[in-house]
Amino acid sequence: MRTKDFAYWLFLAPVLIALTLVVIVPMLLGVYYSFTSWNGITTGEFVGFQNYIDLFKDERFLASLWFTTKFSVISVILINFIGLSLALIVTSRIKTSNLLRTTFFMPNLIGGLILGFIWQFIFIKVFASVGEMVGMESLQVWLSTTETGFWGLVILMSWQMAGYIMVIYIAYLQGLPKELLEASEIDGASSFQRFRYIVFPLVAPAFTVSMFLTLSNTFKLYDQNLSLTGGGPYNSTEMVAMEIFNTAFVQNTFAYAQAKAIIFFVIVAIVALFQVYWNKRREVEM
Amino acid sequence: MAKLLMDQLTKTYDNKVTAVENFNLTVEDEEFIVFVGPSGCGKSTTLRMIAGLEDISSGTFSIDGKKMNEVQPKDRDIAMVFQNYALYPHMTVYENMAFSLKLKGMPKAEIKDRVRNAAEILGLMDYLNRKPKALSGGQRQRVALGRAIVRDAKLFLMDEPLSNLDSKLRVQMRTEISKLHQRLKTTTIYVTHDQTEAMTMATRIVIMKDGVIQQVGTPKEVYDQPDNVFVAGFIGSPAMNFFNGRIEGNYFVMGQTKLLIPDSALPEGLDNQEVIIGLRPEHITHKPVKDESTVEVNLDVVELMGSEYMVYATLEGHSFVGRVDANLDLAAGTVFPMAFEMDKARFFDPTTEKRIK
Numbered sequence: 117m118r119t120k121d122f123a124y125w126l127f128l129a130p131v132l133i134a135l136t137l138v139v140i141v142p143m144l145l146g147v148y149y150s151f152t153s154w155n156g157i158t159t160g161e162f163v164g165f166q167n168y169i170d171l172f173k174d175e176r177f178l179a180s181l182w183f184t185t186k187f188s189v190i191s192v193i194l195i196n197f198i199g200l201s202l203a204l205i206v207t208s209r210i211k212t213s214n215l216l217r218t219t220f221f222m223p224n225l226i227g228g229l230i231l232g233f234i235w236q237f238i239f240i241k242v243f244a245s246v247g248e249m250v251g252m253e254s255l256q257v258w259l260s261t262t263e264t265g266f267w268g269l270v271i272l273m274s275w276q277m278a279g280y281i282m283v284i285y286i287a288y289l290q291g292l293p294k295e296l297l298e299a300s301e302i303d304g305a306s307s308f309q310r311f312r313y314i315v316f317p318l319v320a321p322a323f324t325v326s327m328f329l330t331l332s333n334t335f336k337l338y339d340q341n342l343s344l345t346g347g348g349p350y351n352s353t354e355m356v357a358m359e360i361f362n363t364a365f366v367q368n369t370f371a372y373a374q375a376k377a378i379i380f381f382v383i384v385a386i387v388a389l390f391q392v393y394w395n396k397r398r399e400v401e402m
Numbered sequence: 403m404a405k406l407l408m409d410q411l412t413k414t415y416d417n418k419v420t421a422v423e424n425f426n427l428t429v430e431d432e433e434f435i436v437f438v439g440p441s442g443c444g445k446s447t448t449l450r451m452i453a454g455l456e457d458i459s460s461g462t463f464s465i466d467g468k469k470m471n472e473v474q475p476k477d478r479d480i481a482m483v484f485q486n487y488a489l490y491p492h493m494t495v496y497e498n499m500a501f502s503l504k505l506k507g508m509p510k511a512e513i514k515d516r517v518r519n520a521a522e523i524l525g526l527m528d529y530l531n532r533k534p535k536a537l538s539g540g541q542r543q544r545v546a547l548g549r550a551i552v553r554d555a556k557l558f559l560m561d562e563p564l565s566n567l568d569s570k571l572r573v574q575m576r577t578e579i580s581k582l583h584q585r586l587k588t589t590t591i592y593v594t595h596d597q598t599e600a601m602t603m604a605t606r607i608v609i610m611k612d613g614v615i616q617q618v619g620t621p622k623e624v625y626d627q628p629d630n631v632f633v634a635g636f637i638g639s640p641a642m643n644f645f646n647g648r649i650e651g652n653y654f655v656m657g658q659t660k661l662l663i664p665d666s667a668l669p670e671g672l673d674n675q676e677v678i679i680g681l682r683p684e685h686i687t688h689k690p691v692k693d694e695s696t697v698e699v700n701l702d703v704v705e706l707m708g709s710e711y712m713v714y715a716t717l718e719g720h721s722f723v724g725r726v727d728a729n730l731d732l733a734a735g736t737v738f739p740m741a742f743e744m745d746k747a748r749f750f751d752p753t754t755e756k757r758i759k
Binding site: 293295296298299300301302303304305306309313314317318 | 453454455474475476480481482484485486488490491492501502505506549553
């Protein structure tokens with residue numbers, strides 16, 4: 117390879133410097149701090165793997181990790197299912213498709229915190245009123261139990277992200293060659309068979325992108341969690357991001373929180389890489 | 403095996419643009435019909451109406467006496483080959499060909515038989531496990547043909563199937579499709595803009611322009627007896643030469659040039675009339691004996707094709723092409739006597755552009 121000249125590095129420098137200052141250095145520092153007893157003010161002493169050993173015995177952390185995993189799996193499935201369904205609806209020949217696209221995408225334009233409060237109002241006030249009217253007790257206790265808190269979060273997340281994912285699916289659906297669908301029509305495929313054998317396999321690349329986005333978004337969820345349930349009742353709907361935040365800024369055990377963050381990072385990275393690799397293998401080149 | 407009837411078939415888009423107008427055609431069983439015409443003449447639209455991919459605005463289309471206007475494509479018992487092959491990229495060659503049979507719920511063993519049979523005919527046995535991506539253009543087109551063959555459909559529709567291939571492969575596939583038709587005898591409708599394909603493959607040619615049929619006939623008929631200037635100019639390569647002039651007695655006169663027309667070739671009642679005459683390049687040639695239909699012309703371009711010359715020249719403001727035997731010594735820029743075989747001339751009305759018989 118030719119040696120890169122001065123100008124090459126000069127042009128690269130702004131990005132390299134910025135990246136180093138705001139990503140690489142903090143990351144390395146973070147790793148270092150996770151091996152200390154740092155409390156936010158004094159660096160403290162080097163404690164080796166103590167923080168890591170502690171966190172695997174920390175029930176609150178493990179519970180939040182399990183809760184987050186459950187939430188992510190269900191949300192990813194739901195969001196992709198709803199997103200693809202919406203995309204199929206708005207790419208079919210219906211007159212209001214442009215209006216529908218806008219409507220479906222809209223939730224994504226509202227910030228997470230506000231969304232959380234809106235849905236909190238819906239779940240607590242609206243659901244309760246409706247429950248009172250129809251005499252269904254189960255509707256009157258939303259967000260006050262772990263179960264309803266969990267599903268509340270799932271509904272909120274699906275409602276917000278499905279429209280966004282829909283846009284990705286629309287792009288791929290519209291990129292499908294028209295003749296392929298016509299050929300399958302002539303080959304005798306019904307609409308369902310056409311979807312099952314032709315459309316579905318050919319939008320595989322969209323799955324890679326969509327699943328990556330939904331997975332990383334649901335795993336890292338914080339603001340919706342904060343505003344909708346605040347982790348309650350009794351921290352039972354606390355997700356990992358919030359748990360780490362509380363460890364650091366409420367309990368002031370910064371180094372310990374840092375160790376949790378690093379474990380969390382590793383998990384998200386492994387899951388994301390694995391799913392991209394797995395989905396890529398299924399993709400077809402046109 | 404099918405007999406098709408197209409009666410007053412019309413396609414209009416948004417009640418404004420008419421793509422096909424009053425298309426009338428009866429196709430007999432086992433025929434190989436070629437729709438030919440320039441881009442935008444409505445030939446593909448007509449084919450797509452026959453396939454059911456395009457709604458019929460008015461008129462009727464029937465197969466074996468059964469009206470098909472409202473019938474879904476999948477229930478018409480047709481097979482279609484597309485211009486860009488339209489192979490399913492995620493399926494192997496075998497799966498591509500087996501797809502329609504699988505949808506029909508055919509037993510696996512029979513699917514296997516049929517696919518292998520078709521693959522053998524098309525020389526695809528070695529490629530059955532490949533994906534379309536790993537095939538050349540010609541192989542892909544063969545798979546597309548195979549997908550049609552296994553269906554054992556009543557009717558084959560082919561929409562410019564060879565236009566994505568290079569010229570050598572096109573000639574080869576052309577003969578293969580012709581052979582296939584002789585073997586399977588399935589009624590076929592083939593769309594192309596290439597008049598050579600139309601001439602070489604068709605039992606009958608349908609020539610279209612601006613959504614309207616110009617002429618229907620066997621290749622020989624449309625070549626020898628074109629109904630109008632458009633057909634005469636479209637069929638044949640190089641195209642027919644046209645000369646505007648008038649008839650005076652037994653002579654065709656343009657400017658200073660007078661050409662004698664034999665009595666037998668001259669339609670009646672043309673004396674003192676303006677006409678367009680059409681002469682094919684092979685009828686403007688060299689004859690050892692000069693007569694009243696020989697003209698000295700200045701040769702603009704001379705192309706040696708091997709066995710003959712294509713000679714480009716201008717006469718009274720009309721450029722034309724002639725064919726001359728390659729045994730002679732010809733050079734551009736020289737003057738050469740060209741013989742116009744006026745007994746082969748076709749006469750057209752200059753206003754309607756229809757042939758005067």
